Amino acid sequence: MNCKTNVVHVTHEAVSKIGGIGAVLEGMLTNKVYLESTGRTILISPLFSTDGPVENRLGLGGEVLYSSVDGFVQTGYNETFKHIEKYFNVDIVYGRKLFEDRRHGITSSPEVILIDVRQINAHAINEFKRQLFEHFGISSMRYEHIWDYEEWTRLAPPAIAAIKAIGAAPHNGSTVVFSHEFMGMPTALAAKLEQDCNFRTVFYAHEVATVRRIVEDRTGHDTMFYNVMNAATARDMSLPDVFGDQNGYAKHALVNASKFCDKIYVVGDLVGEEMKFLSKEFDSAQIQLAYNGIPAYQISLEEKNISRNRLRQYSKNLLGFEPDYLFSHVTRLVRSKGLWRDLRVLEHIDKELCAQNKTGVMFFLSTEVGPRREHDILKMESEYHWPVVHHDRLPDLSGGEAVFYTAVQEFNARSRNVKVVFINQFGFNRQRCGNRMPEDMEFMDIRKGTDVEFGQSIYEPFGIAQLEPLSFGGICVVSSVCGCAGFIKRICNPEEVKNVIIADYTDLNGMKFNSMDELLKINLETRDRLEHHISQKVAVQILTNLPRSDEDLANMINTGYLLAAQMSWDVAVENYILPGLPKTDAIKQESVSLA
Numbered sequence: 001m002n003c004k005t006n007v008v009h010v011t012h013e014a015v016s017k018i019g020g021i022g023a024v025l026e027g028m029l030t031n032k033v034y035l036e037s038t039g040r041t042i043l044i045s046p047l048f049s050t051d052g053p054v055e056n057r058l059g060l061g062g063e064v065l066y067s068s069v070d071g072f073v074q075t076g077y078n079e080t081f082k083h084i085e086k087y088f089n090v091d092i093v094y095g096r097k098l099f100e101d102r103r104h105g106i107t108s109s110p111e112v113i114l115i116d117v118r119q120i121n122a123h124a125i126n127e128f129k130r131q132l133f134e135h136f137g138i139s140s141m142r143y144e145h146i147w148d149y150e151e152w153t154r155l156a157p158p159a160i161a162a163i164k165a166i167g168a169a170p171h172n173g174s175t176v177v178f179s180h181e182f183m184g185m186p187t188a189l190a191a192k193l194e195q196d197c198n199f200r201t202v203f204y205a206h207e208v209a210t211v212r213r214i215v216e217d218r219t220g221h222d223t224m225f226y227n228v229m230n231a232a233t234a235r236d237m238s239l240p241d242v243f244g245d246q247n248g249y250a251k252h253a254l255v256n257a258s259k260f261c262d263k264i265y266v267v268g269d270l271v272g273e274e275m276k277f278l279s280k281e282f283d284s285a286q287i288q289l290a291y292n293g294i295p296a297y298q299i300s301l302e303e304k305n306i307s308r309n310r311l312r313q314y315s316k317n318l319l320g321f322e323p324d325y326l327f328s329h330v331t332r333l334v335r336s337k338g339l340w341r342d343l344r345v346l347e348h349i350d351k352e353l354c355a356q357n358k359t360g361v362m363f364f365l366s367t368e369v370g371p372r373r374e375h376d377i378l379k380m381e382s383e384y385h386w387p388v389v390h391h392d393r394l395p396d397l398s399g400g401e402a403v404f405y406t407a408v409q410e411f412n413a414r415s416r417n418v419k420v421v422f423i424n425q426f427g428f429n430r431q432r433c434g435n436r437m438p439e440d441m442e443f444m445d446i447r448k449g450t451d452v453e454f455g456q457s458i459y460e461p462f463g464i465a466q467l468e469p470l471s472f473g474g475i476c477v478v479s480s481v482c483g484c485a486g487f488i489k490r491i492c493n494p495e496e497v498k499n500v501i502i503a504d505y506t507d508l509n510g511m512k513f514n515s516m517d518e519l520l521k522i523n524l525e526t527r528d529r530l531e532h533h534i535s536q537k538v539a540v541q542i543l544t545n546l547p548r549s550d551e552d553l554a555n556m557i558n559t560g561y562l563l564a565a566q567m568s569w570d571v572a573v574e575n576y577i578l579p580g581l582p583k584t585d586a587i588k589q590e591s592v593s594l595a
Helices: 020-029 032-037 078-088 122-136 147-165 182-193 209-217 221-234 239-243 250-260 269-278 280-284 301-319 339-356 374-384 399-414 443-449 483-491 516-520 524-545 550-565 569-580 584-590
Strands: 005-010 038-046 062-067 091-097 099-101 106-108 111-116 175-180 199-205 263-266 287-289 325-330 360-365 418-423 452-455 475-479 500-503
Touching: 005 147, 005 182, 020 032, 020 099, 020 569, 032 038, 032 106, 032 569, 038 147, 078 091, 078 147, 091 147, 111 147, 122 147, 122 182, 147 182, 147 250, 175 182, 182 199, 182 250, 199 250, 209 221, 209 239, 209 250, 209 269, 221 239, 221 269, 221 516, 221 524, 250 269, 263 269, 263 569, 269 280, 269 287, 269 483, 287 569, 301 325, 301 360, 301 418, 301 443, 301 550, 325 339, 325 443, 339 360, 339 399, 339 418, 339 452, 339 524, 399 418, 475 483, 475 524, 483 500, 500 524
Parallel strands: 005 038, 005 175, 038 111, 175 199, 199 263, 263 287, 325 360, 325 452, 360 418, 452 475, 475 500
Antiparallel strands: 062 091, 091 111, 099 106
16 A cells, blocks of 8 residues: 555444454454554444443443543544534544454554434434435435434434544545445445545445345245355346345345445455345446454464363263363354254264264353343352253243253253253353353363364354364364355365365255246255255264374364464455555546436
8 A cells, every 4th residue: 555544444343342343343453564554543333322431431441532421521623523513413422442462462542433323413314315315326214214224324424524523534645434234334325425535435244134134034044045146146137136126124225335335345255246146236346355364373282182171071060971072152142153053963973972982062152142140140050050951031041042942952852972051151261151160261261172163154254253263273164155164265175174164055965956936945844954964964074073182183283273374364454455445546437326
């Protein structure tokens, strides 16, 4: 880059790391090359709550410099902020947020702007909605009743004004506005409308919301969708041609408008194909592959075994035996993660381990609610042996957790040598998980100590978590629709390494479908048959790849680290993210407009 570009990230994870977007920000903002190559970084989000004291507004590691909510001023921007607040009838919180990579001693403190838009001036926002319709074809009237749409649309005009107010959009410089997912699209489009600032815009596709909804809602899931997409693309058909008009879906309206951005970053190869599948208009869009990075830690065999032994001791405390093999899946409890597929693989593994007279324990670390209180955990542990046993009521099982636990109970009733423990709690230490957990256990032990980490999602644009045990010698089992599978294939042949298994649940196993209509009818029954076949293949691969000795394990640790190092955030930022930043001269020719 010839000059340093200011970068604005519009995201709901500006203050707190919740998921993949937070991991991306953390990876970028603790990367030396990113920090050296860019100018100011500004994180922008709505102010979701005005509860609590001023010092908590920007979360852990945040420093508030201005808050009209609290009458707090420690910055020279207060006069320009007050002008924005008066015009739009909003409150502004401004300050800095600390990002830190302690291993490499890298820190950064990007600026953060939060705006309370709940009482925004109706005239100002309606004028912006008029422009959205006239320039980009978005009819806000269809979506105003949906707060996910309304909140982020209200954010856009005052956000652009605030960026200008702090001098982050100089006339003689360049400022790139990143829309992380649909949430930032109104602000990116507002930036496109600015005539007096050198804004460039990037839609950061961490997923394609339209596609996620179809994959999750149809019972054929990924098996159906990706076979249909491939067949439709070969016939020069787009998503609406096959699945119907999607414009009633607010998120789709915003994602579809990303064609007006100067660049589209996609975190996986399939995400790029999904974006092109949305409509023919994306044929001319500037789509840039921007893989996420994964952690790359180097540990010794001794460190690995310390973590394994803690997990084995925990298994004995819970179940009465120390397993030969340890399996895990650390994830959110949502349909897209395909947790039932893990149980299907384990059914086949159990049969083989019975024949070998070996044992295994699977830890599902997943919940759909916030952390349980310590005294509730201790009470459940003492009263009914939590987390081996669960009760169908809070503070234990939520609705979705109860459904999954039913499947766990069925598996444990049928299995002989592999048992599943469902830990529906955030964290992995004694304070969070009870007194039967070893006193020195910490969260990283489940990442370091596991032999196999599952991640057989039905929809997974990238999948950082699935690969976190890679550099610790764990076998990472991911589905072929995970974006990380494409990254893996660029650095190695997965069939030639023991550390990664890619499960292809889109493989039709020779089944013939003679038309698009037949592919669209792939349902639960068809998918069940195919999943049984694929899960058996995956189980065989796992059993083949599991280390048989300390020497095997040491080799897997070494190979895993070498693979992870080639997929690190350094690689992702330097080879994919920074080279794709839109540049002024090229963008003047590439811009798209309806006007």
